[in-house]
Amino acid sequence: MTALLDPSTPGTSAHAASLSHLDVLESESIHVMREVAAEFENPVLLFSGGKDSIVMLRLAEKAFWPAKIPFALMHVDTGHNFGEVIEYRDRRVAELRARLIVASVQESIDSGRVKEQTGPRASRNQLQTVTLLDGIEANRFDAVFGGGRRDEEKARAKERFFSFRDAFGQWDPKNQRPELWNLYNGKHNRGEHIRVFPISNWTELDVWQYIAQENIEIPSIYYAHEREVFERDGMLLAVSPYVTVLPGEQPYTETVRYRTVGDASCTGAVKSTAATIEEVIAEVAASRITERGATRADDKVSEAAMEDRKREGYF
Amino acid sequence: MSELLRIATAGSVDDGKSTLIGRLLWDAKSIFEDQWEAIERSSALRGDDYTNLALLTDGLRAEREQGITIDVAYRYFATPRRKFILADTPGHVQYTRNMVTGASTADVAIVLVDARNGLVEQSRRHAFLASLLRVQHIVLAVNKMDLVDYSEARFRELEVEFGEFARELSVDDVTSIPISALRGDNVVTPSENMPWYDGLALLEHLETVDVVRDRNLDDVRFPVQYVIRPMSESFHDYRGYAGQLSSGVLRKGDEVQVLPSGRRTTIATIDTFDGEVDEAYPPMSVTVRLADNVDVSRGDMIVGIERPPTLSQEVVATVCWMAEQPLHHGTRLLLKHTTRTTKAVVTDISDLLDISNLYLSPTTELHLNEIGQITLRLAQPLMYDDYRRNRSTGSFILIDETTGATVGAGMVGASAVRPMAPTHPTHVGAAL
Ligand SMILES: Nc1nc2c(ncn2[C@@H]2O[C@H](COP(=O)(O)OP(=O)(O)O)[C@@H](O)[C@H]2O)c(=O)[nH]1
Numbered sequence: 049m050t051a052l053l054d055p056s057t058p059g060t061s062a063h064a065a066s067l068s069h070l071d072v073l074e075s076e077s078i079h080v081m082r083e084v085a086a087e088f089e090n091p092v093l094l095f096s097g098g099k100d101s102i103v104m105l106r107l108a109e110k111a112f113w114p115a116k117i118p119f120a121l122m123h124v125d126t127g128h129n130f131g132e133v134i135e136y137r138d139r140r141v142a143e144l145r146a147r148l149i150v151a152s153v154q155e156s157i158d159s160g161r162v163k164e165q166t167g168p169r170a171s172r173n174q175l176q177t178v179t180l181l182d183g184i185e186a187n188r189f190d191a192v193f194g195g196g197r198r199d200e201e202k203a204r205a206k207e208r209f210f211s212f213r214d215a216f217g218q219w220d221p222k223n224q225r226p227e228l229w230n231l232y233n234g235k236h237n238r239g240e241h242i243r244v245f246p247i248s249n250w251t252e253l254d255v256w257q258y259i260a261q262e263n264i265e266i267p268s269i270y271y272a273h274e275r276e277v278f279e280r281d282g283m284l285l286a287v288s289p290y291v292t293v294l295p296g297e298q299p300y301t302e303t304v305r306y307r308t309v310g311d312a313s314c315t316g317a318v319k320s321t322a323a324t325i326e327e328v329i330a331e332v333a334a335s336r337i338t339e340r341g342a343t344r345a346d347d348k349v350s351e352a353a354m355e356d357r358k359r360e361g362y363f
Numbered sequence: 364m365s366e367l368l369r370i371a372t373a374g375s376v377d378d379g380k381s382t383l384i385g386r387l388l389w390d391a392k393s394i395f396e397d398q399w400e401a402i403e404r405s406s407a408l409r410g411d412d413y414t415n416l417a418l419l420t421d422g423l424r425a426e427r428e429q430g431i432t433i434d435v436a437y438r439y440f441a442t443p444r445r446k447f448i449l450a451d452t453p454g455h456v457q458y459t460r461n462m463v464t465g466a467s468t469a470d471v472a473i474v475l476v477d478a479r480n481g482l483v484e485q486s487r488r489h490a491f492l493a494s495l496l497r498v499q500h501i502v503l504a505v506n507k508m509d510l511v512d513y514s515e516a517r518f519r520e521l522e523v524e525f526g527e528f529a530r531e532l533s534v535d536d537v538t539s540i541p542i543s544a545l546r547g548d549n550v551v552t553p554s555e556n557m558p559w560y561d562g563l564a565l566l567e568h569l570e571t572v573d574v575v576r577d578r579n580l581d582d583v584r585f586p587v588q589y590v591i592r593p594m595s596e597s598f599h600d601y602r603g604y605a606g607q608l609s610s611g612v613l614r615k616g617d618e619v620q621v622l623p624s625g626r627r628t629t630i631a632t633i634d635t636f637d638g639e640v641d642e643a644y645p646p647m648s649v650t651v652r653l654a655d656n657v658d659v660s661r662g663d664m665i666v667g668i669e670r671p672p673t674l675s676q677e678v679v680a681t682v683c684w685m686a687e688q689p690l691h692h693g694t695r696l697l698l699k700h701t702t703r704t705t706k707a708v709v710t711d712i713s714d715l716l717d718i719s720n721l722y723l724s725p726t727t728e729l730h731l732n733e734i735g736q737i738t739l740r741l742a743q744p745l746m747y748d749d750y751r752r753n754r755s756t757g758s759f760i761l762i763d764e765t766t767g768a769t770v771g772a773g774m775v776g777a778s779a780v781r782p783m784a785p786t787h788p789t790h791v792g793a794a795l
Contacts, residue, residue: 065612065644066575069367069446078648079607082589086661086702110636111648114601115593198437205436212767224434225769226460226685228467230607230646231699231760235767249448251439 070258077104077246078111079230080209084191084244085111085118087234091191091244092184094363095121095148097137098309099266100195103255104246105140106264108193120147122187124180124363126172127154128290128312136267151183168292171314177362181217184241191234193244194363199251203355209248215239217361252307253332260325272305272323283316307332365443368569371450371465371498373489374475379506383475383544384438384451387566390551391440391447435461444570459718459732462489463683463772466496467758470574473502473565474525478511478541481521487528488718494532495681495734495774497754499577501529503539504565508557509546515559531721536572540565578645582748583611583619583667584756586701587659591650603634603650604659609701609755611667613643613651621657622664622746623674629654645755662703664746664756672746672756678775679738681716681750684729686763686770690737691728696770700745700759707761711738736777750774 067075084091093108095101108117123137141148153172156162161182162175184192198205208224210232225233234242247255259266276287278297285291287299290313304317305328322328374380434457438449450465452458466472472493476486493501503525511517522539529537540549541560548554549564563571591603613633620627633640634650643649651665659665666672684690690709698707714736715726729735750757761771 065578065580065642066366067644067647068364072367072646075607075646075648079588079646082605082648083702086589111605112589112591113634113636113650114595114598114603115591116595199439205438206434221434226435226464226772227769228464228760228772229755229758230468231758233699233760233762233767233769235697235762235764237767249437249439251441251446253441254446 070254070261073247073250073254074107074110074258076230076249077107080232080244080246081108081111081193083232084193084234084242088191088242090187090189091119091193092122092149092187092189093117093119093193094180094195095123095137095141096309097123097133097140097267098195099255099259099270100197100247102140102264102266103250103258104193104195105144106262107246109144117144117146119193120149120187122149122151122183122189122192124151124176124183125153126176126311126313127152128172128288130267130269130306130309130312132267132269133309136265149183149187151179153179155179156182168294171311173311173314174357176311177217177357177360180363181361184217189241190236191242191244193246195247196245196363197250197252197255198248203358207245207248207358209245210234211243211245212236213241213243213361217241219243219359219361221355221359253329256325256329256332260329267309269306269309270328272303272321272327274301275304275317276300277302277304277317284319285314285316286312288312365441366445366575367448368445368471368572368574369448369450369469370471370473370569371452371462371469371493372473372475373452373462373465373493374506375477375483375485378475378477378480379544380451380475383473383504383506383542383550384449386544386547386550387449388438388440390547391442391566435465442566442570447569457732459488459492459683459734460685462492463496466493466498467772469493469496469498470577471500471502471569471572472498473504475504475506476521478505478507478514478517478521482524482528484719486525487720490525490529490532490534491718491721494529494534497751497774499534500536500538500572500574501534502565502568503537505539505541506544508541508548508554509543513541513548513554513556515557518557518560538562538568538572540568579610579753580612580644581610582670582672582753583613583617583665584609584672584746584748584753585611585613585651585665586703586756587661587663587665588702589661590659601652603652604665605648605650606665606702607648608643608645610645610753613649615639615641618668619653619665620668620671621653621659622666622671623744624658624663626655626657627668628657662701662743664701666746672748672753674744674746676741676744677710677738678741678745678747678759678773679736679777680759680773680775681734681777682729682737682761682774683734683772684731684770685772686768687731689728689730690771695764696739697762697764698739698741698745698759698773699762700747701756703743703745704762705745706742706764707739709737710740713737739773747775749776751776 153175156179157164162178208227276299277284278299305320306317322331436451440447452461452465474489505521518541542549551566553564585606587604588606591605593601617630631652631654633643694709696707714723716734748756757775759773760769763770
C-alpha cells in the first residue's frame with residue numbers, strides 16, 4: 049500500500065481514508081491469493097516473465113511477506129523464448145528463493161503428446177495447452193494462478209476470479225459459478241482444479257501504472273530497442289531462429305518494444321520510442337489498438353479464437 | 364489520485380443498454396480500433412444496417428449466435444478522476460441471479476428506461492434488487508429522449524414516479540438524468556437539446572458521486588484469512604494474521620477482541636510489505652500482530668470492543684436461490700461467510716418476496732431465481748452483522764456439497780421493504 053497517511057488522528061474522516069484505484073486493486077488481488085493459499089493444498093503460479101505474471105509475482109510477495117511465497121511457480125516454456133525474459137525469470141526466482149517448475153512444450157513434442165505444426169507460420173502457441181494440462185496433472189496442482197485480465201478479450205470479460213475446470217481441464221462458459229461479493233468458491237473434487245485470476249479487474253494501463261508506482265523491474269524488451277523485424281499480417285515480427293521469413297517479407301531494423309511477451313514466433317512488436325516506464329504509460333494511454341490486436345497473431349484467426357482455446361484449457 | 368467506482372447496469376431489452384455502454388467506453392477511449400473494426404465486420408456479416416454496439420459486449424459465441432447476453436460481463440473504462448468497473452447484467456435469462464451478482468459489489472446502479480415506455484415492471488425490479496443488495500446510489504437514466512422531442516414534461520413525470528417508488532426502497536441517493544445514448548446527449552457532455560436540465564451528464568455524475576462515506580468506518584471487523592509464520596532466521600518468532608479489513612478503522616494500539624473465543628488483546632503492529640502503518644481502512648489487505656499470545660486461526664474475526672457482531676449458530680437471512688432444484692426445509696448446504704465455511708441446514712423458509720411489488724407471501728420452497736427469507740442452523744457459530752449495516756460481514760454464499768456449485772446468495776437479516784402485504788395474499792404456487 050502506498051496510501052500511508054499522516055499520523056493517526058482520532059476520528060479519521062471518510063475522505064482521509066479513501067484509497068487509490070491501484071491500492072484497491074492490489075488489495076483485492078492479495079485477498080484472492082491468500083484465499084487460495086488458505087483453502088487449497090497445492091497451488092501454483094504461472095510465471096512466464098511477462099508483465100502480467102511479473103505483477104502477480106509481486107502481489108504474491110506482498111501477500112505473504114515476511115514469509116516466502118507458499119507455492120511453486122510454473123513456466124510453460126514453448127522453447128521459443130526471448131533471451132532477456134528467461135534471464136529475468138531465473139533471476140527473480142533466485143531472489144525469491146522460489147521453486148520453479150518448467151513445463152516444456154519441446155518435451156511434449158518429443159514424447160509424442162503433441163504434434164509440431166509445420167510450415168512457415170507454425171506456432172507452438174496452441175500446443176501449450178497440452179503441456180500446461182500435463183504439468184498440472186503430473187504435479188497434482190489443485191489451483192493454478194493465471195494473469196488473465198477481463199479487459200483483454202471478450203470471452204475473458206465473463207471469466208470469474210475462481211474458474212472451475214473439470215478433470216479434462218476444460219472450461220464451460222455457460223455453466224459458471226456466480227461470484228458475489230468477495231466470497232470465492234473453490235470447491236472441487238480430486239482431479240479437477242480451479243484457475244484463479246487475481247488480476248481480473250486490472251486493465252493494461254493499471255498494470256503499467258502499478259509497475260511504475262512499485263518501481264518493478266521488467267525485462268528490457270518492454271522498452272524501446274532496435275531489432276530486426278519484418279511485417280506479417282499487419283504485425284511486426286522479430287527475425288529469430290523460430291520464424292521463417294517468407295519471400296516478399298523484407299526484414300529491416302526498427303525501434304520497437306513489446307506490449308506483451310509470449311511465444312517469439314507469434315508475438316509482435318510495436319513501433320515505439322518509449323524508453324522509460326512513463327513513456328510507455330503515455331503510449332498505452334493514447335493507444336487505440338488493444339494489446340492482443342496489435343501483437344497476437346493467434347487471436348486474429350477468428351472472433352471466437354480465445355473462447356475456443358479457453359474451453360480446451362488454455363491459460 | 365484516481366479512485367475506483369463499481370457500477371451495475373440494468374435495463375430491459377432494447378432500452379439501449381448496449382448503446383449506452385458502447386458510448387461510455389468509446390468516449391472514454393476504452394474501445395479500441397481493432398475491436399471497433401471487428402464489430403463493424405460482424406455487423407456487416409449479420410446484415411445489420413448500423414454498427415451494432417451490442418456485439419461489443421456479447422462475448423461468448425453462444426451469445427453472439429443467439430443475439431442475447433447470457434452472463435454478467437465486466438467492462439473497464441477510466442477518466443483522469445476515476446477508474447470504473449461496470450458489471451453489465453443481461454436483462455432476460457437468469458435475470459435475478461445476474462443482477463444480484465452484479466449488484467453485490469456495486470457502488471452505483473444505473474437503471475435504464477426508454478422515455479417512451481416509462482417505468483415498466485422490469486425497471487422496478489432492477490431498482491428493488493439494487494436496493495436489496497444495498498447499492499447506495501441509483502441513477503435513473505431516461506434514455507431515447509430524442510424520440511420524445513427532448514420533452515421536459517415527460518422527463519419530470521418519470522422522475523417523480525421513480526422518486527416515489529425509490530422512497531420505499533430506502534436508497535440514500537437517487538438521481539435522474541435525461542439522455543440519448545444514441546446521440547450522446549448528457550452521456551459524456553451536457554446536452555444542448557435539453558437546456559432545461561441543469562444537472563450533470565451521466566459520466567460527470569459517475570465521476571463525482573460521493574461513495575467514500577458508504578463504507579462502514581465504525582465497526583472494526585477483520586476476518587482472519589491466513590496465518591503468516593515465516594519461520595526464517597530474521598523473522599524467527601513472527602506470527603501475523605493476514606486479512607482484508609471489512610469495516611471500521613484498525614489502529615495500532617487499539618484494544619480488540621478475537622471471536623469466537625472472546626479473548627481480549629491489543630493490536631501490536633499493522634504490517635504490510637511496504638512497511639508498518641498506524642491505521643488501516645477497508646478494504647485494505649494487511650497483516651496484524653497482536654500483543655498477546657492468543658490462539659487465532661483462519662475463520663476467526665478480530666473485532667472492536669464496542670458494538671461486536673452477533674455470535675450465533677443460527678442465522679435469519681434473505682436469500683436469492685440460484686439452483687434448479689428448489690430449496691426447502693431440511694436442505695443441507697455449505698455456507699461461506701467471510702473466511703469461515705461451515706455446514707448449514709435450512710430450518711425454516713418463511714416468506715417469498717415478490718420483486719415486482721415487494722410484497723411477502725408465505726412459502727415452503729424457494730425456486731430458481733426466487734428471493735425469500737429463511738433460517739439456517741449452523742455447525743459452527745458465525746460472527747455476523749445485519750447486511751444493511753455491513754455488506755461484508757452480512758453476506759454469505761451457499762454451496763452444494765455434492766456438485767460444488769454456488770447455489771445461493773444470502774444477506775443477513777430480514778430485508779423486506781413492505782413487511783407484509785396489507786391483505787397478506789395467500790401463496791399461489793411458486794413462480795417459474
Ligand atoms: N433514437 C434512439 N434510439 C436509441 C437510443 N439508444 C438506443 N437506441 C436504439 O434502440 C435499439 C436497442 O438498443 P440496444 O442498445 O441494442 O438495447 P439493449 O437491448 O438495451 O442493449 C437500437 O436500435 C438502438 O440504436 C437513443 O437514445 N435514441
